[in-house]
Amino acid sequence: MQTIQQRFDCTIEVNRSKFIAYLIPYKESEGVLKKLKEQHPKASHIVYALRYINKFDQIVENSTDNGEPKGCAGVPVLNVLRGNHLVDSAVYIVRYFGGIKLGTGGMARAYASAAKHVIDIASVVRYEEEDTYLFSTSYKDIDKTQYRLKQHNLSIIQRDFGSEDVTWKISGSKEKIQQFIQVNKAYR
Numbered sequence: 001m002q003t004i005q006q007r008f009d010c011t012i013e014v015n016r017s018k019f020i021a022y023l024i025p026y027k028e029s030e031g032v033l034k035k036l037k038e039q040h041p042k043a044s045h046i047v048y049a050l051r052y053i054n055k056f057d058q059i060v061e062n063s064t065d066n067g068e069p070k071g072c073a074g075v076p077v078l079n080v081l082r083g084n085h086l087v088d089s090a091v092y093i094v095r096y097f098g099g100i101k102l103g104t105g106g107m108a109r110a111y112a113s114a115a116k117h118v119i120d121i122a123s124v125v126r127y128e129e130e131d132t133y134l135f136s137t138s139y140k141d142i143d144k145t146q147y148r149l150k151q152h153n154l155s156i157i158q159r160d161f162g163s164e165d166v167t168w169k170i171s172g173s174k175e176k177i178q179q180f181i182q183v184n185k186a187y188r
Contacts (some may be wrong), residue, residue: 001058001127002020002124002127003087003088003125004022004086004088005125006025006123007022007023008022008122008123009021009118010114010117012110013115013184014098014102014106014110015098015128016096016098016099017044017097017100017102017105018096019095019111019114020040020088021092021114021117021118021120022093022118023090023091023119024089024090024091024092025088026050026051032044032090033103036092037053043095044096046066046092046093046095047063047068047077047093048064048066048077048090048092048093049061049064049075049077049090049091050062050073050081050089051082051184052087053087053088053127053129057129061081067105067155069104072108073093073107074111075107075111076108076112077093077112077114079112080115080116080119081093081119086124087127091118093115099168106111110154113158128176129174130173131171131172131177132169132171133169133170133171133180133181134167134168134169135167135168135170136162136166136167137168138164139161139166141166142166144165145168148184149180152172152177152183153172154170154171155170156169157169
């Protein structure tokens with residue numbers, strides 16, 4: 001499985017209709033549809049498809065045709081995400097109608113092509129399951145701990161400053177957390 005870590009966009013034109021495709025990490029997708037509607041008030045349709053992994057390690061998928069004929073817009077975009085094994089990703093496509101009807105097959109090909117183009121320009125990385133880890137350190141080890149977390153590309157979710165020590169909650173891939181624990185035996 002693969003994923004992305006930043007946003008990408010591209011524009012294609014099919015029979016004078018303009019398709020603007022956005023590939024977005026799923027965790028950043030909340031509110032995107034509303035923003036796109038504000039940015040593109042004259043757009044004919046805004047279609048999306050998304051895939052993410054829930055807390056039960058299941059792939060959840062969703063798509064919408066947003067007024068296009070049923071199954072001609074969202075599903076082809078979702079199929080492109082599936083075909084590229086992308087998870088924790090969402091594709092939004094803004095369509096400006098160019099005056100020439102594409103037909104259901106032409107429309108499905110156009111939306112799939114827009115999704116494919118934006119994925120082709122994206123920097124895709126291997127998906128790594130995120131995990132969290134809890135540990136404590138003394139106050140004198142705060143700077144050293146922050147440095148080591150940065151070295152292992154781990155994120156600090158929360159720090160609680162107790163009366164005698166600091167409790168850390170970090171997140172990152174299971175593999176990186178295990179490496180951090182092995183190298184820094186004091187954090188077990």
